[in-house]
Amino acid sequence: MKIQKLLTALSAALLTSTASLAAPPTEIGPGEGLLDIVAWPGYIERGETVAEFDWVTSFEEATGCMVRIKTANTSDEMVALMNEGGFDLVTASGDASLRLIAGKRVQEINIDLIPSWGTVDDRLKNAPWHTVDGKHYGTPYMWGPNVLMYNTEVFPEPPTSWSVVFEEQMLPDGQSNKGRVQAYDGPIHVADAALYLMHHQPELGMVSPYELNEEQYAAALDLLRQQRKIVGRYWHNAFIQMDDFKNEGVVASGSWPFQVNLLKAEGAPIASTIPVEGATGWSDTTMLHSEAAHPNCAYMWMEHSLASNLQSDLSVWFGAVPPVLDACTDGRGMQTAEGCATNGLGDFDKIRFWTTPISRCPSQGECVPYYRWVSDYIGVIGGR
Numbered sequence: 001m002k003i004q005k006l007l008t009a010l011s012a013a014l015l016t017s018t019a020s021l022a023a024p025p026t027e028i029g030p031g032e033g034l035l036d037i038v039a040w041p042g043y044i045e046r047g048e049t050v051a052e053f054d055w056v057t058s059f060e061e062a063t064g065c066m067v068r069i070k071t072a073n074t075s076d077e078m079v080a081l082m083n084e085g086g087f088d089l090v091t092a093s094g095d096a097s098l099r100l101i102a103g104k105r106v107q108e109i110n111i112d113l114i115p116s117w118g119t120v121d122d123r124l125k126n127a128p129w130h131t132v133d134g135k136h137y138g139t140p141y142m143w144g145p146n147v148l149m150y151n152t153e154v155f156p157e158p159p160t161s162w163s164v165v166f167e168e169q170m171l172p173d174g175q176s177n178k179g180r181v182q183a184y185d186g187p188i189h190v191a192d193a194a195l196y197l198m199h200h201q202p203e204l205g206m207v208s209p210y211e212l213n214e215e216q217y218a219a220a221l222d223l224l225r226q227q228r229k230i231v232g233r234y235w236h237n238a239f240i241q242m243d244d245f246k247n248e249g250v251v252a253s254g255s256w257p258f259q260v261n262l263l264k265a266e267g268a269p270i271a272s273t274i275p276v277e278g279a280t281g282w283s284d285t286t287m288l289h290s291e292a293a294h295p296n297c298a299y300m301w302m303e304h305s306l307a308s309n310l311q312s313d314l315s316v317w318f319g320a321v322p323p324v325l326d327a328c329t330d331g332r333g334m335q336t337a338e339g340c341a342t343n344g345l346g347d348f349d350k351i352r353f354w355t356t357p358i359s360r361c362p363s364q365g366e367c368v369p370y371y372r373w374v375s376d377y378i379g380v381i382g383g384r
Helices: 002-015 057-063 075-084 094-102 115-119 189-200 214-228 238-247 257-265 295-305 308-318 337-342 345-350 370-381
Strands: 034-039 066-071 089-092 139-145 147-151 181-184 231-235 252-255 270-273 279-288 351-353
Touching: 034 075, 034 295, 057 066, 057 295, 075 089, 075 094, 089 094, 089 295, 094 279, 139 295, 139 308, 139 351, 147 257, 181 189, 189 214, 189 279, 189 370, 214 370, 231 238, 238 252, 238 257, 252 257, 257 270, 257 308, 279 295, 295 308, 308 337, 337 345, 345 351
Parallel strands: 034 066, 034 089, 181 231, 181 252, 279 351
Antiparallel strands: 089 279, 139 279, 147 252, 147 270
């Protein structure tokens, strides 16, 4: 029943027009005293994980808007929470943001009410995952690649291909990878399989890992079914994945820099790489719910979120790239130019950023829509 409800909601969101949304406000009033945010793990920190990383307390003190945080581990979970309501903001990736716009769950924002908008990287100001018909539906928050995380005791040299998590093989330690690798527990992982095939089966004619015709899609599903035979666990919780690398014998998986950084800080034998096939990635946007109960606090937070010191510290904490480029060099936070380079600043054009697959696609007219990715990936995980 839950699966059917999710499929219905996703399908409706993709088919709904963005018309009739209310016009954005022209001024910010007094704060309402509260702010409810749905966020990826590690995105909204108040010093509870590591004392030095706290960008909530100063905001609360300055505005009187007390922040309540609900973490979500997948984009589908974010969409479901925003559909339920009760939240003001969400840090949505590209595979959720367009669904939220189409489903009228988020509203157009007035960038004139966000003074720091001008500091945003020009490549992101009109990004297609938050800009529709010239209207902005959020402020960029952070971006980065989905990296291949690996155990350096098993891999003395960085693995050069995603094959270590897609195809059964002997690893450098002389043991099979079967049961020792993971895959992401989200339908968007179909795009990772497609990206792998773009490199290894160019005869399929794929242009984008998010725009797949029936033949290309079938090939991606076949690869994922093959992967199912070697995956020890499908992960969606960052902290559980970290525990699996430390205690359950997992040695390689697609992951986020967030897990890599925390594990390395703990002294674990962990590193990451972007293999020869490239990588998918995420560019996340802070979006305002269409029925937000605390819009003034929300606008104050969107401005706060673009402060270069916050962007700098979050970039260090999460291992991501700040959309405010001054955060890499102005010294107001912990980040440096070298750190931004390490996090992938120069890789922007190499990353295939998450976006929502739709039935009418630019590359070939008809493509397999996202609701089928959802149902079929559930089948893959279930062994079908």
